[in-house]
Amino acid sequence: MDASDKKSSEKVIILESGKCSWGKCIFCSFGKKECQRMALEEFKERISRELGNCNIRTLKFFNSGSFLDEAQISGEMRRYLFSKCKESGIGSLIVECRSEHVTEKRLREIRDEIASIGLKLTFAIGLEVADNEVLRKIQKGMTLAQYERAVNELQKQGFGVRTYLMANLPFVGNVKKSLDTSVKYALKHSDSVAIINAFAYGFSPLFEMWLRSDWHPLDKKEFEMLVKEYRKNKKINIYFDDYITYPKFPPELQKKLVGIGKEYLLHPYFNVWQEYISRFYEIPQSKKFVLFLPCSFRKPYSASRTHREILKRLVELRQYPLIHQVMLSNAGVIPREFENKYPFAHYDWQEWLETPQIKKEYIEATQNRIEAYLAAHKYSAVFSYMKPTSESFAALKGACAKLKIKLVSCVDGALYSELKDKEAGLIKRAGDDRDERDAHENLLINRKMLDGMMDVLRKRLC
Ligand code: SF4
Structure with a gap:
């Protein structure tokens, strides 16, 4: 999940509803939390409150997992969100999703649901790195082929694609080279790319790697050095990670x-x-x-x-x-x-x-x-x-x-x-x-x- 997107012209809603169906990425603590799917009424109340008097063009809606996973976001919830976007004049909605939940059938349903709303719907996929071996080691549960299949399906049906990459993941060897390769690959497949600095939150296996000194996070200066050449690219957004917090020990x-x-x-x-x-x-x-x-x-x-x-x-x-x-x-x-x-x-x-x-x-x-x-x-x-x-x-x-x-x-x-x-x-x-x-x-x-x-x-x- 990307918790780093926030701008005044847009709104970010981060909502916990059901546990991520995967929950094994080694840098993630959110996705491991046991969490029941939100009741429909509670969901409606929250969305209605959040979008109350909002005057925004873009809504980023993140649910720590997959928007298309019915165990997290039911069809009724989804449709309610679309209707509220229409009511609030929101033209662009970005949601996150794992590749395995992207199916032709579900996308067709959604295309019909938003057809009359005039909503641009973009799916953000956390690819993290364009390297199958590293994807395996960070337990992403996804290969490049699976990512590409999902992207092709989304694009075929007219949806936008945003790809999240994580800089300075463990196991990448040369951090700069790995990022450059990943950015090139992600740009080829997406409308936009977000680069996020990897940080080890408590409750994640990456935190234990940090404790063992097997991996260390980049500080702001190091991260800026790494990504500076991408700053001017309009298709790329860069986030040091505004949510960095003190070490929390489980x-x-x-x-x-x-x-x-x-x-x-x-x-x-x-x-x-x-x-x-x-x-x-x-x-x-x-x-x-x-x-x-x-x-x-x-x-x-x-x-x-x-x-x-x-x-x-x-x-x-x-x-x-x-x-x-x-x-x-x-x-x-x-x-x-x-x-x-x-x-x-x-x-x-x-x-x-x-x-x-x-x-x-x-x-x-x-x-x-x-x-x-x-x-x-x-x-x-x-x-x-x-x-x-x-x-x-x-x-x-x-x-x-x-x-x-x-x-x-x-x-x-x-x-x-x-x-x-x-x-x-x-x-x-x-x-x-x-x-x-x-x-x-x-x-x-x-x-x-x-x-x-x-x-x-x-x-x-x-
Ligand atoms: S897919 Fe996303 S929410 Fe699920 S474990 Fe991985 S990073 Fe966490």
């Missing part, structure tokens, strides 16, 4: 990630998230400044005592809405808005088991991730409120130095050392067996330390 992949060392530092789940955050994510428009904060053992981070105390003070700032809070942890760089998303509230890094080697690896991996983040996302100023002795702070300092970005620490180093020494002395005198690290962690919520953070932010935020 329940069967969700497990608690507890441990330490490389396995939990460079875990595929964290790597995919970091790739998303540095290559696809866009920081909220309202955020002008970034404040890097430590992670916390308790999840989500904002439920921990350290974060609660920090937040209690931060909200006092007039500029609070402009501050983007970003946590640093073994899971990577985590903007506050993702703290509840899997796996950020479902991991524990066992800090007490850290060795000098693990600390070194942590700093290296975290610095690389921060560099990628700050290179991709620009802020007016970069702040941190972290222990000056922590590995996360060392990584942040290293990243900022490398990128020549000024880092403003909101921790008063002298005060921190003084409090740390005092705390260590108290522990020693009391024979307290608490780990010294815990004591230092709590220094971040010391009143004087928090006052210091607020002083720095008040002075520098403008």
Whole structure:
């Protein structure tokens, strides 16, 4: 299904009615959803509402599968849609369909149904790639011969054909060469062609390929480079994919990630998230400044005592809405808005088991991730409120130095050392067996330390 077509002169209706009869394409998550066919009354109500006061020339109607599959769209639904198009003055209707549902008999019926309406009906077929071997591997369930048969049938009966191609599919070998071949082939058989950037949504096998690092999506810049020669072709529409979203893990992949060392530092789940955050994510428009904060053992981070105390003070700032809070942890760089998303509230890094080697690896991996983040996302100023002795702070300092970005620490180093020494002395005198690290962690919520953070932010935020 193509969820990327949207323009002001046209309207797109995306409707879930029945499951795609195929449902096996490896990049698709929509088509796998169990879904009952919509009741006729519900369908009518939805179409009527959507087309209510519309003044459009073209309607794109997508039902995550095949318009000609009666198990998804019944004849009555179809005819109702045609009648509403007539009523609304819509001259062109584009629907999607798999090739096996394109039959001479069904097309004849439809031709009669729209004969008096004056509606131009175009069938969009998701071919994806003009290569039988790749079609087999991506489990498209269609060959080029089957595609051509459907196209010939449609054209013979006077219907329009639009072909969808997917750029950067796995198994294609040379991505550019594959796209060029596919575009040439699709143009030969269609009235128009749409090129869509492949992206791996959760619940699709392609997402698992991404987790295994067997495949990676193209970011906007890479995609633009790939398709730029087609931009001027009026028969081709190009979509980076406006529906790209954060990595969504299906329940069967969700497990608690507890441990330490490389396995939990460079875990595929964290790597995919970091790739998303540095290559696809866009920081909220309202955020002008970034404040890097430590992670916390308790999840989500904002439920921990350290974060609660920090937040209690931060909200006092007039500029609070402009501050983007970003946590640093073994899971990577985590903007506050993702703290509840899997796996950020479902991991524990066992800090007490850290060795000098693990600390070194942590700093290296975290610095690389921060560099990628700050290179991709620009802020007016970069702040941190972290222990000056922590590995996360060392990584942040290293990243900022490398990128020549000024880092403003909101921790008063002298005060921190003084409090740390005092705390260590108290522990020693009391024979307290608490780990010294815990004591230092709590220094971040010391009143004087928090006052210091607020002083720095008040002075520098403008
Ligand atoms: S045919 Fe379309 S809806 Fe069905 S599985 Fe393939 S991409 Fe998904």
